[in-house]
Amino acid sequence: MNINSNNKGGMDIRQLFLRHVAQTSPNPLGIEIARAEGIYLYDPSGKAYIDLIGGISVCNTGHRHPRIVQAIKDQADQYLHVLVYGELIQSPQVRYATLLAAHLPAALNSVYFTNSGAEATEGAMKLAKRVTGRTEIVAFDQSYHGSTQGALSIMGDEYWRNAYRPLLPGVRHVRYNDPGSLEWITDRTACVIAETVQAERGIYTPDKSWMKALRRRCDETGALLVLDEIQAGFGRTGKLWGFENYDVVPDILLLGKALGGGMPLGAFIADKERMWALTGDPVLGHITTFGGHPVCCAAGLASLEVLLEEKWMGEVTRKEALFRRLLVHPAIRDIRSCGLLMAVEFDSFETNKRVIDKCIERGVLTDWYLFAPQCMRIAPPLPITEEEIGKACEIILSCIGGS
Numbered sequence: 001m002n003i004n005s006n007n008k009g010g011m012d013i014r015q016l017f018l019r020h021v022a023q024t025s026p027n028p029l030g031i032e033i034a035r036a037e038g039i040y041l042y043d044p045s046g047k048a049y050i051d052l053i054g055g056i057s058v059c060n061t062g063h064r065h066p067r068i069v070q071a072i073k074d075q076a077d078q079y080l081h082v083l084v085y086g087e088l089i090q091s092p093q094v095r096y097a098t099l100l101a102a103h104l105p106a107a108l109n110s111v112y113f114t115n116s117g118a119e120a121t122e123g124a125m126k127l128a129k130r131v132t133g134r135t136e137i138v139a140f141d142q143s144y145h146g147s148t149q150g151a152l153s154i155m156g157d158e159y160w161r162n163a164y165r166p167l168l169p170g171v172r173h174v175r176y177n178d179p180g181s182l183e184w185i186t187d188r189t190a191c192v193i194a195e196t197v198q199a200e201r202g203i204y205t206p207d208k209s210w211m212k213a214l215r216r217r218c219d220e221t222g223a224l225l226v227l228d229e230i231q232a233g234f235g236r237t238g239k240l241w242g243f244e245n246y247d248v249v250p251d252i253l254l255l256g257k258a259l260g261g262g263m264p265l266g267a268f269i270a271d272k273e274r275m276w277a278l279t280g281d282p283v284l285g286h287i288t289t290f291g292g293h294p295v296c297c298a299a300g301l302a303s304l305e306v307l308l309e310e311k312w313m314g315e316v317t318r319k320e321a322l323f324r325r326l327l328v329h330p331a332i333r334d335i336r337s338c339g340l341l342m343a344v345e346f347d348s349f350e351t352n353k354r355v356i357d358k359c360i361e362r363g364v365l366t367d368w369y370l371f372a373p374q375c376m377r378i379a380p381p382l383p384i385t386e387e388e389i390g391k392a393c394e395i396i397l398s399c400i401g402g403s
């Protein structure tokens with residue numbers, strides 16, 4: 001297809017994609033998407049793909065839920081961007097922050113909206129430094145908190161970190177879910193940043209006792225506990241928030257991905273008293289032009305309302321169990337899961353990639369985890385039905401069988 005008159009070479013859209021859209025992967029999936037609806041993506045020929053990754057834990061309420069699409073249209077009819085963050089009263093921001101606070105513990109009452117998850121991570125690190133007057137940060141091996149330089153500094157994988165040194169000083173990486181690692185949290189630690197589920201490691205959940213000990217150690221030392229729910233939040237684990245699985249409450253909560261209902265939005269959330277640290281000396285302690293964009297907040301608000309009204313969260317555990325029951329094959333070495341956040345482990349990346357490629361050919365979209373390339377990612381939109389799970393698993397098993 002010659003997509004416009006400047007396209008003198010007559011390149012098709014795939015060639016133009018490879019030439020003009022900056023590439024981060026040497027082998028992008030490169031499927032052209034014509035539309036998306038519910039749990040399905042469609043290419044221009046009308047071929048349907050069951051979306052087993054939901055835009056990487058973004059589309060928890062499905063693609064283009066009608067309430068979200070309507071909220072976007074309604075907000076576009078009112079106003080788009082009006083001014084940098086925090087000056088004007090924009091009702092989608094106010095209403096969304098209010099609804100979030102109503103469904104969070106009392107100490108998480110002040111929402112700073114950002115453009116992305118990484119920017120939420122950055123904001124939280126800055127806030128922790130200001131609140132505590134300390135500079136050291138404790139993070140965990142094989143954690144992922146974003147790709148900007150601050151977030152990269154706390155990423156728990158040397159392969160991705162190393163090429164971009166020098167990074168932030170004062171960061172210590174320790175072992176996740178290891179009681180011994182808590183000793184590294186001291187009265188010099190500004191904050192400890194942990195995922196409630198280590199997703200990119202291939203789905204590792206910590207012990208409840210360890211999470212509680214982590215909370216206690218932070219309280220003893222005065223370090224702030226930052227929990228990253230950017231991937232695990234919004235019902236994916238079967239609870240609205242991942243931290244509810246451990247009976248702990250963070251000092252700062254990081255949200256992103258599903259927060260925007262399919263639009264770009266992140267947030268770091270803390271107590272108002274603490275959040276004041278970004279308001280003075282210097283003023284404007286964290287600045288963003290587009291953070292909390294009104295259309296994104298309107299979409300996110302509609303998405304959370306839908307999630308709270310629907311029964312999907314209550315069905316997560318049953319659907320997780322169904323996946324686990326159906327995905328049985330000698331080539332599957334392990335399945336780790338926390339709700340509909342699942343990793344299906346093979347012997348190698350090569351096996352996994354072969355299965356993934358075949359799945360895509362047969363209309364099931366999946367991929368692998370950043371730090372666990374031998375693990376297939378399963379994180380579908382939460383409304384996926386049992387019948388659709390059955391069909392997806394049948395295709396996966398047939399692709400393993402023939403691989």
Ligand code: PLP
Pocket residue numbers: 056116117118119121144145146147195199228229230231256257266
């Ligand atoms: N934190 C976690 C746990 C994530 O999974 C991600 C993205 O995958 C991020 C932070 C970064 O979010 P973003 O890609 O929106 O910057």
